[in-house]
Amino acid sequence: MPASPWLAAAPIALITAVPVLVLLGHLLHPDQVIWQHLWRHVLPELLVNTAWLALGVGLGVSLLGVSLAWLTAACDYPGRRFFAWALLLPLALPAYVTAFVWLGLLDFTGPLATWLRESWGIHWLPPIRSRAGVILVMVLALYPYVYLTARAAFQGMGPRLTEAAQSLGVPRWRAFFRVALPMARPGITAGVMLALMETLADFGTVSVFNYNTFTTAIYKAWFSMFSLPAAAQLASILIFFVFVVAVLENLARSRRSYAASTRASQIPARIALRGGGALLAFAWSAGVFGLAFVVPVLQIADWAAGVYAQDFDARYLGFAWHSLLLSALGALIVVALALVLGYAQRLRPTPAMRLTARLATLGYALPGTVLAVGIFIPVAWLDNQLIAFFRLDGQVLSGTLLIMLLAYCARFLAVGFGPVESGLSRITRSVDEAAQSLGVVGRRRLTRIHLPMLRASLLTALALAFVDIMKELPITLMTRPFGWDTLAVRVFEMTSEGEWERAALPAAVIVLVGLLPTYWLIKHTEHAHT
Numbered sequence: 001m002p003a004s005p006w007l008a009a010a011p012i013a014l015i016t017a018v019p020v021l022v023l024l025g026h027l028l029h030p031d032q033v034i035w036q037h038l039w040r041h042v043l044p045e046l047l048v049n050t051a052w053l054a055l056g057v058g059l060g061v062s063l064l065g066v067s068l069a070w071l072t073a074a075c076d077y078p079g080r081r082f083f084a085w086a087l088l089l090p091l092a093l094p095a096y097v098t099a100f101v102w103l104g105l106l107d108f109t110g111p112l113a114t115w116l117r118e119s120w121g122i123h124w125l126p127p128i129r130s131r132a133g134v135i136l137v138m139v140l141a142l143y144p145y146v147y148l149t150a151r152a153a154f155q156g157m158g159p160r161l162t163e164a165a166q167s168l169g170v171p172r173w174r175a176f177f178r179v180a181l182p183m184a185r186p187g188i189t190a191g192v193m194l195a196l197m198e199t200l201a202d203f204g205t206v207s208v209f210n211y212n213t214f215t216t217a218i219y220k221a222w223f224s225m226f227s228l229p230a231a232a233q234l235a236s237i238l239i240f241f242v243f244v245v246a247v248l249e250n251l252a253r254s255r256r257s258y259a260a261s262t263r264a265s266q267i268p269a270r271i272a273l274r275g276g277g278a279l280l281a282f283a284w285s286a287g288v289f290g291l292a293f294v295v296p297v298l299q300i301a302d303w304a305a306g307v308y309a310q311d312f313d314a315r316y317l318g319f320a321w322h323s324l325l326l327s328a329l330g331a332l333i334v335v336a337l338a339l340v341l342g343y344a345q346r347l348r349p350t351p352a353m354r355l356t357a358r359l360a361t362l363g364y365a366l367p368g369t370v371l372a373v374g375i376f377i378p379v380a381w382l383d384n385q386l387i388a389f390f391r392l393d394g395q396v397l398s399g400t401l402l403i404m405l406l407a408y409c410a411r412f413l414a415v416g417f418g419p420v421e422s423g424l425s426r427i428t429r430s431v432d433e434a435a436q437s438l439g440v441v442g443r444r445r446l447t448r449i450h451l452p453m454l455r456a457s458l459l460t461a462l463a464l465a466f467v468d469i470m471k472e473l474p475i476t477l478m479t480r481p482f483g484w485d486t487l488a489v490r491v492f493e494m495t496s497e498g499e500w501e502r503a504a505l506p507a508a509v510i511v512l513v514g515l516l517p518t519y520w521l522i523k524h525t526e527h528a529h530t
Contacts, residue, residue: 009340057142061139068151071083077282078278091144093296095142098205099205103500106128143288150184197242203367214237303503303505308505323486329401334409335416341361383396415461419460420458470488488506
């Protein structure tokens, strides 16, 4: 750690700040020709599609997340203990994997559509390749964000307040809407905002459905039209929308605590459901869990087993090696930077340092396509300067692993910073004072006292960053060196050609890797609330 924490924290914040400022510069200095083309031919469709997608996903994740959170937190019915943790398992499935599974199942030639025609004579199904289809798939993939935050809020308040409302003559269903729901609103809003940020950042799902949004338009502008300025203009607009959602999410977080601040939170009793109510609660929980996790996983396993013998060859070892190497390197760098940033904040806990840390971790709210464009522009400029100055024959930095890793750091620093910051907050100042009284200061205090105490937090940050990088698609797709295909890129290539079965093999590996930290998250959450 440098003598001044600022010398360590400021360069880390620049990894995110530079691409954001570069893209906002395009918004402040627009190219009139490009803007006229975008406004006439591109933006109307993107704005309408994005608005419908955000509205549909917001309503859908609210309905599923809040209803399931209330049932498992405040009610008792058969299977509640199982569903309480199982309903979080869809977090392990990348949304683009859920998307191609349901598309493959319900396409006209898909196994489910074929079975319905041949066995039941059902020849018409709602078209899955539609706006409603992509919204449905994203709701199934993203509802756990709302479920997680809403359940924590409902568990905090307990049923005592609704019972008090019932004692005053308010029916149970009205007490839920008039008492429980308003008190849980900050937690619910935070979960919905997270889901909306994931929706705006999504590239794989909308690509599978060929549903045009800002992320797909940025990719097409760069790789199909070879227009980096057009990609930058689109990215700058998307940054504006993401910032609005990020501000709303921060406001929700700042008000989250009041729902758990009452004495009623000490009452653990649940509402016992009987008869039809218990059956409906079980059917609703089982239905969502089956559609969001069981069906996709079983179908992936079936498809992967069918193509394994003919599709698995030495290339897959290369895909897996590239994925593991990039994920391991990226996770190590992310956690190292998160540790430096968190420790700098601990040494200098000023508002300016907290603002620096917030800026450094802002990249998680930005789509991978945006960060890829924002990083590529200054790197290309730097390459041109190096070529002109040293009279080189080719590019030095563009298309290298270094650029990919920089983009990963900008995108996933928040994933590593959260556990590290939480771990540091649990180390009291009295520990530092005791170490200082024994003459253990500076780097020795960090290596001999703080790092051993942070071991669990660092391992958590490492696991979460590893899985997120393993699933990351747009950054890998847009910045990878030639020939550096990964499992996620393989899934994208196969789904682009409609080869659902062949996409299942790399998807199965990604899902298996993702299940481990998801299981840890579930157990950690359960332990925190018991």
